[in-house]
Amino acid sequence: MNKAITNEILVSYSQCPRKAYLLLCIDQRGIPNEYISIVQQRKEALQRNYINAFKQKNPDVQPYSLDNLKSGINYLADVTLATECLEAECGLLTKINESSSRSNYSYEPTIFVGTYSIAKEHKLELLFVGHVLNKIQNKLPASGRIIAMGEDSQFLR
DSSP states (O other), X not given: OOOOEEHHHHHHHHHOHHHHHHHHHOSOOOOOOHHHHHHHHHHHHHHHHHHHHHXXXXXXXXXXXXXXXXXXXXXXXXXXXXXXXXXXXXXXXXXEOXXXXXXXXXXXXXXXXXXXXXXXHHHXXXXXXXXXXXXXXXXXXXXXXXXXXXXXXXXXO
């Protein structure tokens, strides 16, 4: 059985190859430590609150689906991109009106983190999401965005 390489597995590999191996190859999961659980809960709350506020200003936010991606919806929320043996999650995809090989637009990802600072692991995660998005839309995103607690954000190009 081939499992997909996810954001979590890639970031884990950068920190500890053994942890990544266990996440990839072992079905049984242990109990995450309290810090990891708190950071994940904060990330989910930040993403939910940000997208709800974003929907107030931009009512055309739609849930992610491949059909919505192909039809060119301006904003797609709660995204899980899957291709080959890669799977990436991000909070929001934003349509950018530029030319790509399939159409005259492409998407750029936004991820959320449950900490007040942006670490190299978050940048790696955004790069991975961009790579998987490239596989789907045949165009590497020109930039992406990381939103941290306190609504501090960072654009990466």
